[in-house]
Amino acid sequence: MGLRPVANWSIPATGTLGNDMLVVHASQTGNAERIARLSAAAFPGATVRALATLDAETLRAADRALFVIATYGEGDAPDRARKFEVKTMAAPIDIGALDYAVLALGDREYPGFCAFGHRVDAWLHASGGKRLFDRVDLDGADIDAERHWQQQLSAIAGAAIQPDWQRADYTPWTLVSRKHVNPGSPGGAVYRVVLTPHAPTIWAPGAIAEVLPRHDPARVDRWLARVGRCADSGLRETLLDKILPDDEGDRPAPLQALAHRDYSIASIAASGAVELLVRACPGPDGGLGIGSGWSTKVAPIGGAILLRIRDNPGFAPADPTIPIVLIGNGTGLAGLMAHLRARTAAGGAPAWLLYGERSGAHDRPFAAELETLSNNGPLIRIDRAFSRDAECGRYV
Ligand SMILES: Cc1cc2nc3c(=O)[nH]c(=O)nc-3n(C[C@H](O)[C@H](O)[C@H](O)COP(=O)(O)O)c2cc1C
Structure with a gap:
């Protein structure tokens, strides 16, 4: 590829x-x-x-x-x-x-x-x-x-x-869907986020999506209210993708753009969509963090998210004719799914997945697909370890 x-x-x-x-x-x-x-x-x-x-x-x-x-x-x-x-x-x-x-x-x-x-x-x-x-x-x-x-x-x-x-520019991708995949989990909420490109794009398993976040407008409004500039709609628009200054002194420093967030891509390019697992993280102001808040709550479904893809040669696919052991935990399952899906598409050699999360009852992203892959695909064995389950209490 x-x-x-x-x-x-x-x-x-x-x-x-x-x-x-x-x-x-x-x-x-x-x-x-x-x-x-x-x-x-x-x-x-x-x-x-x-x-x-x-x-x-x-x-x-x-x-x-x-x-x-x-x-x-x-x-x-x-x-x-x-x-x-x-x-x-x-x-x-x-x-x-x-x-x-x-x-x-x-x-x-x-x-x-x-x-x-x-x-x-x-x-x-x-x-x-x-x-x-x-x-x-x-x-x-x-x-x-x-x-x-x-x-x-x-x-x-x-x-x-x-x-x-x-570097290649970020391009707009359409946010197609997001689904909370671990309701009831003792860990933070995890969302399965699906985006489609505006032009055909390819990537290899292991690739990283760099997502450029924007603020929740309510956060920018609070900042504008604090500095007494509520009516400044131009500044509001400018600040949506900038780091909000701590203070607005007489001579404010140049505004810095928000940094992108990295997410492992769970899907393969042939699917035509980028699929991510994003854990909603709390921010310092008690609300959602800027990066995870953007893709799990703030960005509207059907709206655009700026994204670019980075190759990750160190996590490139192994020879599909050789059996593979995939080990990961939490949202790290996303990157492993891309390898598993590529191996399935290629009719590759068997795979063994070892996966760790908190709760066996609530933390099972991609459970149905993994079941299918273990019945009809290359996945010959799955071992799960759930750290918060009384009868398990193990880690991967
Ligand atoms: C889970 C994680 C942990 C990180 N820990 C550190 C750290 O302790 N100190 C630091 O300066 N940067 C840290 N970084 C930032 C990375 O060093 C930075 O993103 C770097 O560009 C990654 O380069 P790589 O893609 O070659 O691995 C961390 C990044 C991640 C995703």
């Missing part, structure tokens, strides 16, 4: 050969890998590797290396890089005369902002590596930090032109 490109980066017209350049990524949901590949394009001949596949010899053999490192969990390494951190990064090692740079990806809303990228940088330095330039921390889609990284790469690539990084 081909993928519609969701990003491209114009490669510098000139540049030093990059066959001495190693470009390393540690990625959970594809951002770091995408940026690593874009970065490598500035160094023809560069080698791109996942951090998890590196060893001391490879690092010693390289003259220069770029590390694009995401942080996951609570300041943790992405899943596939955990073993590398525990085993290889336990102490400084001899990496020879490696010149390196680190781009750390993260989100300032987490206490351990870019924590794993910081640890990789510190470990490389302690291991004798020399920084080509200071570490760059990239918060979400911070354009300035992206540009700074690109400029630094241009400088070391000897590029005559500055690379221009472009």
Whole structure:
């Protein structure tokens, strides 16, 4: 299956050969890998590797290396890089005369902002590596930090032109339906949200939907009332997709757009629709959170939601002829459903699903379809663990 490109980066017209350049990524949901590949394009001949596949010899053999490192969990390494951190990064090692740079990806809303990228940088330095330039921390889609990284790469690539990084625009998708799938659950409400594109779009299982939220207008109205500008309809419209300033001082800072929210896509492209599982999360003001509130309550059915799709090569489909074990919990079932559905469509080898949630009586999204797939499809076994059930009380 081909993928519609969701990003491209114009490669510098000139540049030093990059066959001495190693470009390393540690990625959970594809951002770091995408940026690593874009970065490598500035160094023809560069080698791109996942951090998890590196060893001391490879690092010693390289003259220069770029590390694009995401942080996951609570300041943790992405899943596939955990073993590398525990085993290889336990102490400084001899990496020879490696010149390196680190781009750390993260989100300032987490206490351990870019924590794993910081640890990789510190470990490389302690291991004798020399920084080509200071570490760059990239918060979400911070354009300035992206540009700074690109400029630094241009400088070391000897590029005559500055690379221009472009991402595909968000496009409007129609919100077809949303259904509360776990009424009575001790956990937060989960909604099955279905959207259709305005133009044919394809994606591979594992892909992520980036949904651009808008505020509940009532929240914006409360903010306008607080600053005494209830009648300003232009400002109201402007603020619907912006971060609401804490205070409106004499010289307010430029308004920042709301950041997109990532959701694993549960459907396959052949279905013609993107299907998501979205858990409604409480926001700091006691109402629904901005992101989950938008798709589970505020956006009108039949209305448009701005969305773009990001490929996630680290969660790409396995060879369909090889049996597969799928393990996940909560709304993480969405990403597993895409793999299961693709395998079903391809008539692939058997699958075994291990799934964890809170309540066996209430938390069973996709139950009917899973039943069908276990009777007539590739799903040969399902094991469920429900942490809040007295007779079960287990976790996946
Ligand atoms: C479940 C989850 C946990 C995260 N934890 C952190 C964190 O502890 N610190 C941080 O700076 N960013 C955190 N992030 C943000 C990611 O680092 C950020 O979205 C990054 O772009 C992901 O890159 P990737 O797609 O290559 O995995 C987290 C994101 C998710 C979805």
